[in-house]
Amino acid sequence: MQEIAAGPLLSQIDTPADLKKLNKSQLQQVCNELRQFIIDCVSVHGGHFGASLGVVELTVALHYIMNTPDDQLVWDVGHQAYGHKILTGRRKVFHTNRKYGGISGFPKRDESDYDAFGVGHSSTSISAALGMAIASKYKGEHQRQHVAVIGDGAMTAGLPFEALNHAGVSNSNILVILNDNNMSIDPNVGALKEYLTDITTSHTWNKLRDDVWKLLGKLPYGDLQREMASKMEASLKGMVSKSSNLFEALGMRYFGPIDGHNILKLVETLKDLKEIPGPKLLHIKTVKGKGYELAEKDQTLWHAPGTFDKITGKINKKVAVVPEPPKYQDVFGHTIIELAEKNPLIMGITPAMPSGCSLKFMMDKMPDRAIDVGIAEQHAVTLSAGMATQGLKVFCNIYSSFMQRAYDMVIHDVAIQKLPVIFCLDRAGVVGDDGPTHHGAYDIAFMRCVPNMVVSAPMNEAELRNLMYTAQLPETDVPFVIRYPRGQGVMPEWRTPMEKIEIGKGRKIQDGHDIAILTIGHPGNFAVKAAATLAKEGIVPGIFDMRFAKPLDEALLHEVAQNYKRIVTVEDGTIVGGFGSAVLEFMAANNYAPEIKMLGIPDHIVEHGKPEELHRECGYDAEGIVATVREMLNSAILAEALAK
Template identity: 45%
Template sequence: MGEPSVTERLSTPLLDTVTYPTDLRGFDIPQLKQVADELRSELIDAVSVTGGHLGAGLGVVELTVAIHHVFDTPSDRLIWDVGHQAYPHKILTGRRDRIRTLRQGGGLSGFTRRSESEYDPFGTAHSSTSISAALGFAVANKLKGQPGKAIAVIGDGAMSAGMAYEAMNNAGAAGNRLVVILNDNDMSIAPPVGALSAYLARMYSSRPFLELRDAVKQMARRTLGPNLKRTAKRAEEYVRTLATGGTLFEELGFYYVGPIDGHNLEHLIPVLENVRDAAEGPILVHVVTQKGKGYEHAEAAPDKYHAVQKFDVVTGGQVKGKAGPPSYTNVFAKALIDEARRDETIVAITAAMPSGTGLDKFEAEFPDRLFDVGIAEQHAVTFAAGLAAQGMRPFAAIYSTFLQRAYDQVVHDVAIQNLPVRFAIDRAGLVGADGATHAGSFDVAYLATLPNMVVMAAADEAELVHMVHTCAMHDSGPSAVRYPRGEGTGVPLPAVPIRLEIGKGRVVREGKTVAILSLGTRLTESLAAADDLEARGLSTTVADLRFAKPLDHDLIRKLAISHDVLVTIEEGAVGGFGAHVLTWLSDEGLTDNGPKVRTMRLPDIFQEHDGPAAQYVTAGLDAPAIVATVLEALRHNSVGVIEGARA
């Protein structure tokens, strides 16, 4: 039997009539409420099948319905910050029939994506980009004389990043074409909202009020002196701030409306209609929502249901695989806690990812030594540099893809000053269902190019423990250790960590004809490839280089002059470990009459989301691909004779 239809799963009679947002625009508020209820049920059911982000999407169901009902999307450009809350948006914009392919190979992205739909005008997956992008759309329309607004929906967490304020400071250029909706889902800015605040928001966003406000401002410019104009402006702000708390946004050039209940369509829709029709702008609408709204399990534990595995809708129980080795993230956290117990100068820094980096465990034991700076990676790195300059031993635990946001600070504030900041780089390499936006593809390339930087990559969880200890003990400059998402390989963890000699690798398996130089996670596949090559009569050495910088020149030289083929392999982009090995071999003249050298790395593409195993096959970084690379280099013929192999 085939997959049951949507209508067999759920009773969604009104939602079944909605394929695109135009289908919503003739509905009245009771009908829109029904659509929202059915949409929430559909979202819960779909994510229970695929896994993915749940809580954020549940919190914006009514807001999504209201925006598409009020605004003329896609002509009005709707940009969801981060994009993990956009599943309801996907369902309402022609993608409901594929919603159960979310984050699967060949399926829908877990974020917004330009190539996926005209209703996704801007791809998002990292935080705090929406206002800048929306400003670009709005100004372009203004300059071209085209109609259409740009709407940025940004969560309050994303407002901790400086980029959001940089964009808001420049937003006056957009005039009334820019609308920013602040989705405040944990009450971090506003007090609880109710009928009074809803009434005030509706009044303040209405055309008569805006026209009166503008007329008063024009009159004040003509009739009042500078001091009285400032006094009048402050008086207006003060009165409005008593009810709304919007002075900060007013100072940045926005007309502030709110806070309003983001789950009450009777309050939300009239305000959005007023904002749509406003002659003055830009406007910021402050909407208060509840993460996980409408699903009791997600309401009770919004952190647990932020991102989920497949789960049982009735019980909320998430489907868990068989117990396996500890994750690299947990191994790092435990290793850092052990180091902190021995050394009170060790502190940890995270950029709004305490649980994602494992530092919530560190915080439980050392609450005064963990600093969560919010979504502010630039600040995190320079803050760590200041700590290091004052004699502390800071570990900045940041995902590889997020550390990209702070590259100037890594160069200018850390590397040039040779400060001993320790970078713990989680999610290094491919990341499965999160896809290209979250893949840690570039950290070796962008770090190993820097003078003074030490770059390590853990081949397994035991190596990660040793490398955390090595970073802790390395005070003569900056260091970084990269490690992947997911579980370790199952090797025993060391009771006592070893301080590794900087720039020294290890030979794991001895051979004579082929040398495989592995950096990081591909060591297991390298050993499997060596077994295959040995079965073909090719004696194979496998080395774990451990360090992308500094390279183990002695080991590389020894292997280069004693083997016919030298293959480097890494889970990183071109320009990384293999490029550094090739450059050094060339500088030393070892490529003139030396081994046939091949570099294996991630392909020069932004790789699609898929299961991890499938991603490695696509990337050509599994054992069969290593064997094929070696045989190609040796021009292996059909009868298995190796041409040019040393005796």
């Protein structure tokens, strides 16, 4: 892999200690070189792009002023942490970012002492940093700084408000930096966006705020002076702005907004804030994609564009010689429109992923029937439940990994009330470069144990359309999970007529002898490919696409158990409590005793890499299935020989 050359100053920075040796007058050049290094690396090797460009100055200022890693810095999500990684000893290996066996695309505790907290999911930073601050206070480490950097998009979740509510009364030494760029992956939505815009554009307050800040900087910080200054600041704020009291109402001292691209202002501000004890919030304004014009103009496209020509901005896309299958997410996005055009009761809900899950198509065509609720998975589920009580058929599309955040709502607000919410779980199975925080490993296991729940997975695009059609029918009156992976399906001609599927009914792909392969979802295609290889050796396994992990097709399982002595189960989910476990439970309950091997995601954390690399590592790709079948049959032959 190609290592990227750094500029003259950046090439001398291996740790923040090296950064601190520079004069403040050199910091702008460091920012320029760091921004260019990120552009060079991502253009060649891919990765997240716009978010890290937007916080280059903040990253440099934080490591220049704070004594990291003793001072603890928590980045929210981690999309914005590339500069942080580069300045903390990982510049020379940064070209391995998100590659199989390389460094993670997110901060990761076992990767570096500078990564204070692992962050792959949004909105965790304030809670984590507050926990660290309370621990430091308890241990008497009163000079230690604890900083949470959180975007305004991440602030739309409930967890940050819970954390702020606690932080304000904790009297702990925490600094929350609100990186306000009006974007998450897609443009932000909701009242918080309007609120931040209001306090940001209050010119009267901004001027007074700056004057007060300069005055505070001249005051000696005795208790009396600090109390007087705080009251003066609050009084002035109350006179000129009605909407700048939210954070202070929660007990956080609010500072800002300031220009997040002014490196000297950031350094000066952070230096001052370091001397002010207690909970504080610094509001900075930044531009996502700063320094790369195309990324500034189209921030959604350039969130993670893949590789591109940094001069022309042309994004490298694979040119298909023949028609290629679509992405499963796009099949969902177009199919829900087809269904909604015929069924006026259909609504679409997504928590801040309209582009990622392709609900954007419906939002463009039917804006009153498709809703982005922001980064708020719990709200998305209960909102869907509320709509379902009024007879609507709601497709609630949430990434499998993110659904974990709303599990309580799935049980209490949907399943117990038997409301027919349709959960489309995108990114099921291993997702690739984003790694363990994003793998959709557990949804089969945690959904199939919930009463009243249907858990299904399509083997191809036609099956996805059929399951979506079935789920929205009036007679389908139970919660319905449809899980499907990231990436392409297998059918270039995918716009098939939609048909009802009997809930709990699987299908036989081919008859065989000696051994049966039971699959659920997309890995059924791996089994078909494996069968083609095995056929050349005279081995013909039976292949069964079970479709449903709950309810199981018991008639089909009885047929399998009565005709095959050996069974392989294949799934792109955890083997602990997953589809294979469901098959084992059925066999035990019905006094069958076939030899069973379960293939799927093993009981350990799977790191990042291309999906095909991870399928191979986990052993459930076509080659893994072939090897398992051979092993089971060879063991059987050996056992028979020994018995003779």
